[in-house]
Amino acid sequence: MNNPFDFSGKVALVTGSGRGIGRAIARQLALNGADIVINYVHNQEPAEEIAKEIRSFGRKALVVRANIGKMDGLDTLFSLVRENFDSLDFLIANAASGFNRPAMQQKESGWDHTLNVNARAFLFAAQQAVPLMKKSGGGKIVAITSPGAERVLPDYIAVGASKAALNALVRYLAVELAPQHICVNAISPGIVETGALKHFSFMQDNQVIPRAVSNTPAGRLVTPQDIANVAVFLCSPLADMIRGQVIVVDGGYTLPVPD
Numbered sequence: 001m002n003n004p005f006d007f008s009g010k011v012a013l014v015t016g017s018g019r020g021i022g023r024a025i026a027r028q029l030a031l032n033g034a035d036i037v038i039n040y041v042h043n044q045e046p047a048e049e050i051a052k053e054i055r056s057f058g059r060k061a062l063v064v065r066a067n068i069g070k071m072d073g074l075d076t077l078f079s080l081v082r083e084n085f086d087s088l089d090f091l092i093a094n095a096a097s098g099f100n101r102p103a104m105q106q107k108e109s110g111w112d113h114t115l116n117v118n119a120r121a122f123l124f125a126a127q128q129a130v131p132l133m134k135k136s137g138g139g140k141i142v143a144i145t146s147p148g149a150e151r152v153l154p155d156y157i158a159v160g161a162s163k164a165a166l167n168a169l170v171r172y173l174a175v176e177l178a179p180q181h182i183c184v185n186a187i188s189p190g191i192v193e194t195g196a197l198k199h200f201s202f203m204q205d206n207q208v209i210p211r212a213v214s215n216t217p218a219g220r221l222v223t224p225q226d227i228a229n230v231a232v233f234l235c236s237p238l239a240d241m242i243r244g245q246v247i248v249v250d251g252g253y254t255l256p257v258p259d
């Protein structure tokens with residue numbers, strides 16, 4: 001077998017890849033040889049920065065501003081992918097957004113926004129990605145989910161529900177797309193220190209991170225690079241027989257029963 005991690009000539013779309021976990025995944029896929037479509041919604045500067053870094057590796061990087069929570073945003077994103085590339089090999093559904101507040105304070109607009117960005121976008125991005133993947137003879141789809149899909153995190157009800165929907169979509173798509181040689185899986189990270197954490201009121205407590213570290217059997221928090229490494233594995237042919245799974249990458253955080 002040739003190097004299974006050599007992605008030269010392959011094209012990856014990573015949603016929400018200007019910052020955080022998506023950025024690390026985009027960088028790692030490019031280091032492995034893939035050309036990358038960087039997507040962001042508000043923050044152009046970090047998106048252009050990572051694109052510049054990827055081009056310095058000798059890879060192509062296309063930067064697309066598109067709100068994937070809107071159907072026309074998804075259309076814009078995929079029409080630019082089609083204009084710039086003949087096919088697509090990897091779709092990493094990473095972008096997420098949401099209104100973190102208790103159930104009794106949730107609003108219809110916040111629910112709609114959260115579900116649209118985190119779950120609906122995945123289904124309709126897959127619809128647009130599949131014809132492009134068929135041109136490559138198959139592909140890999142990886143969704144970034146969250147432990148909040150199964151467990152109860154403070155103020156996380158809408159995002160948790162959206163991630164539960166995402167996990168279900170992963171399983172359904174894994175079965176429906178299997179005959180087209182497309183593998184669909186999800187990665188569920190533990191706490192990763194990114195900009196996303198500042199949207200949680202419980203993060204005001206400066207003991208949350210030290211407590212999380214001491215409750216993690218691996219002895220440290222998960223990093224964006226840890227998630228990128230697993231994304232690369234799932235995109236490689238070595239992971240071809242993993243279908244519709246949620247791979248937990250949390251250093252063992254969710255294993256012990258708390259005292």
Ligand SMILES: NC(=O)c1ccc[n+]([C@@H]2O[C@H](COP(=O)([O-])OP(=O)(O)OC[C@H]3O[C@@H](n4cnc5c(N)ncnc54)[C@H](OP(=O)(O)O)[C@@H]3O)[C@@H](O)[C@H]2O)c1
Nearest residue numbers: 016019020021040041042043067068095096191192194196
């Ligand atoms: N951090 C954690 O502890 C953690 C734990 C479990 C799961 N996750 C999951 O990991 C993924 C990445 O999280 P992160 O912590 O890296 O988040 P982050 O640092 O806040 O980055 C989010 C990225 O998504 C983009 N984005 C947000 N809404 C978008 C939209 N409507 N359309 C297009 N792009 C959009 C942002 O673009 P802009 O830069 O333009 O705002 C940004 O690039 C998410 O799915 C999250 O649920 C994170």
